[in-house]
Amino acid sequence: MPVKSYSRPKPPEQSRLTDRLASEWAEQTEAAEPVILEETTRDGIVHVFVVWSDWASLTREQRGEIIMDAAERVKSKDQLLKITIAMGLTPDEADRFGITWR
Amino acid sequence: MPLRAFVKANPETLSDFLLAADDRYREAEELLLAEEYDGCVYLLGYAAEMWLKKSAITLDGGRPNAVVKDALAKLQDKMSTAVPPIAKRDWHDLSYFVECVLRLRDDAGKPLPLDFERELRQQISDGLDVDWAVAMRYRRCALKGPDAWKALGNAWWMKTNWTRLII
Numbered sequence: 001m002p003v004k005s006y007s008r009p010k011p012p013e014q015s016r017l018t019d020r021l022a023s024e025w026a027e028q029t030e031a032a033e034p035v036i037l038e039e040t041t042r043d044g045i046v047h048v049f050v051v052w053s054d055w056a057s058l059t060r061e062q063r064g065e066i067i068m069d070a071a072e073r074v075k076s077k078d079q080l081l082k083i084t085i086a087m088g089l090t091p092d093e094a095d096r097f098g099i100t101w102r
Numbered sequence: 103m104p105l106r107a108f109v110k111a112n113p114e115t116l117s118d119f120l121l122a123a124d125d126r127y128r129e130a131e132e133l134l135l136a137e138e139y140d141g142c143v144y145l146l147g148y149a150a151e152m153w154l155k156k157s158a159i160t161l162d163g164g165r166p167n168a169v170v171k172d173a174l175a176k177l178q179d180k181m182s183t184a185v186p187p188i189a190k191r192d193w194h195d196l197s198y199f200v201e202c203v204l205r206l207r208d209d210a211g212k213p214l215p216l217d218f219e220r221e222l223r224q225q226i227s228d229g230l231d232v233d234w235a236v237a238m239r240y241r242r243c244a245l246k247g248p249d250a251w252k253a254l255g256n257a258w259w260m261k262t263n264w265t266r267l268i269i
Contacts, residue, residue, distance in 0.1 A: 043265050045265050059111060060112040060115055061113065061115055061167055064115050064117055064165075064166055065165075067167065068165045068167050083166055084116075084160075084166055085117040085120050086165070086166040086167050
């Protein structure tokens with residue numbers, strides 16, 4: 001019996017949001033959202049917080065996956081390895097986290 | 103969404119761990135200042151545990167969005183079949199995760215400098231892992247100031263050095 005590798009297909013919504021985030025990240029348009037916050041620590045580690053209403057129905061894991069998939073398209077491998085936090089939040093969640101993003 | 107339902111629907115990721123580690127550490131400092139030493143040490147152990155798990159999972163290829171529970175299962179599989187295998191006492195075994203980090207770095211051809219490896223063992227395997235246990239939540243330990251300051255030193259080392267484990 002053949003053994004094939006299998007990975008769960010991503011919901012179409014996830015692919016669409018990944019495309020959109022990568023595009024916003026690369027072009028840095030004036031769109032109100034998503035808001036991409038990159039915090040670089042003293043030791044060069046990068047925390048990425050993305051505030052976006054559109055992913056309210058997605059889990060934290062899915063949002064983080066979208067951020068990392070988008071980052072893979074716009075960052076070098078070295079930059080990518082320095083990202084240790086990829087946190088996707090809605091505006092309400094970001095406010096609760098005490099993140100200044102507006 | 104109520105907290106329990108939210109937690110169930112959103113299993114912890116590595117990103118959650120890093121934010122929580124910073125939070126628990128900061129809360130532990132507050133408890134130290136308030137001379138609440140049992141609670142202080144209790145939280146410091148968890149903070150160090152999260153930084154260690156983050157380091158081991160990252161070295162094992164986990165991205166920041168990785169679900170910790172799944173990534174730990176994968177790590178355990180790898181370590182249990184490694185030669186020689188690395189076994190854990192439980193999921194809060196700080197020494198186990200120290201050994202995982204060291205093994206994964208060796209396997210990647212990037213062993214830690216010996217003096218740094220020695221520090222890691224002193225601070226965690228011979229330090230916090232000796233002076234902290236999850237079971238302390240169910241009892242009064244009557245820890246003293248020096249106990250808490252020692253644990254703070256161990257956890258502070260982890261807080262300020264964990265990124266060196268993954269670079």
